[in-house]
Amino acid sequence: MAAATTGGEVKAIHSSESTKTLLKSEALYEMSEDLMFLSELVILIGLGFDQYMLNLMVYPRENEHLRELRLITEKHSLGFMGSPPEEAQMLSLLLKVMGAKNTIEVGVFTGCSVLTTALAIPDDGKIVAIDVSREFFDLGLPVIQKAGVAHKVDFRQGPALPILSNLLAEEGNEGKFDFAFVDADKGNYGNYHEQLLRLVRVGGVLAYDNTLWGGSVAMPDDAPLTEHDREYCYEYFELGLPFFHKAGVAHKVAFRRGPALEQLDELLAADDERHVDAFDFAFVDADKTNYVRHHERLLRLVPVGGAIVYDNTLWDGTVALPPEDAPGLSEYDRMISAAIRDLNARLAADERVEVCQLTVGDGVTICRRVV
Ligand SMILES: C[S@@+](CC[C@H](N)C(=O)[O-])C[C@H]1O[C@@H](n2cnc3c(N)ncnc32)[C@H](O)[C@@H]1O
CATH class of the missing domain: 3.40.50.150 (Vaccinia Virus protein VP39)
Structure with a gap:
């Protein structure tokens, strides 16, 4: 007979006192406050039901x-x-x-x-x-x-x-x-x-x-979930997410889906301007043709003294080539290279930031906001 422990007392689940199934048993939910956040699915797995079921019903009949x-x-x-x-x-x-x-x-x-x-x-x-x-x-x-x-x-x-x-x-x-x-x-x-x-x-x-x-659909609205887990699954991030969980840092990530410019504008438009000057560090590695527009927004989200870092600012070295000297470049590379060249020129002249261009990887530019 299945049984569960509550504060030292062992309760029989299927007994004359209770006709509840193990899944619906209050005893399970009383075991720990944390369990209130866990789905029945997780409880099942925790109790080893999955292995029991696999060994008994599934593996022996698997094609x-x-x-x-x-x-x-x-x-x-x-x-x-x-x-x-x-x-x-x-x-x-x-x-x-x-x-x-x-x-x-x-x-x-x-x-x-x-x-x-x-x-x-x-x-x-x-x-x-x-x-x-x-x-x-x-x-x-x-x-x-x-x-x-x-x-x-x-x-x-x-x-x-x-x-x-x-x-x-x-x-x-x-x-x-x-x-x-x-x-x-x-x-x-x-x-x-x-x-x-x-x-x-x-x-x-x-x-x-x-x-x-993962049972999260049944959790209360204020359950400690990442934005990603709360709303949807986004393919690329989904691939990496298990490793975030394994590393115990998923709770630090507020994943936001959507075009970055819109997301940054939403942050800036929040009530009480609570996101203005609120971020110490920003790393930008998305659509290169929008880097200059990301920059204007990030200069409001990152405070004086904070850093904004841009990736791929050499675009495979092509930024140093005048376009007419790069006949073999694809249309796409030509477009990105021009956008990065424009960014680099603007950053070089931007008195709101101290800049440092590194040649590591595909080029990394560090900006420190000074005004
Ligand atoms: C969870 S896996 C599918 C597992 C599969 N049903 C099985 O039983 O092994 C998700 C798959 O969806 C594919 N996928 C993701 N987004 C897609 C899209 N927009 N259109 C088509 N396939 C997509 C991925 O490449 C991946 O192979």
């Missing part, structure tokens, strides 16, 4: 090819993105129960959920599998081929939104699909939903992954 792909995926530095085997088991069961034949997958990575789907649908079934990266899919493709189901996978490389629009524009695709699995950039889930509602037939199923986001 050999799925197992091989899972082990390959786990070794990848981004392996945490792969769908776990218990989720694959649920997907497989659902697809078979509903008799799905044509499906859409948004977010493929190495293909764990694609292979699961390919093994579950009939031999003449098809998966339109979409991912911005082909590189990840190529890692899993040999296993999908070995499993004899590669002919069911129609991989399309690129951002999912335009690919879904193209699918919709193709004759006969509206309402054609039985099932869609979405596991890509979370910020676009709402947009995917609108398109998928037209592509998936009435009675079909749309499945979205990560909809608990």
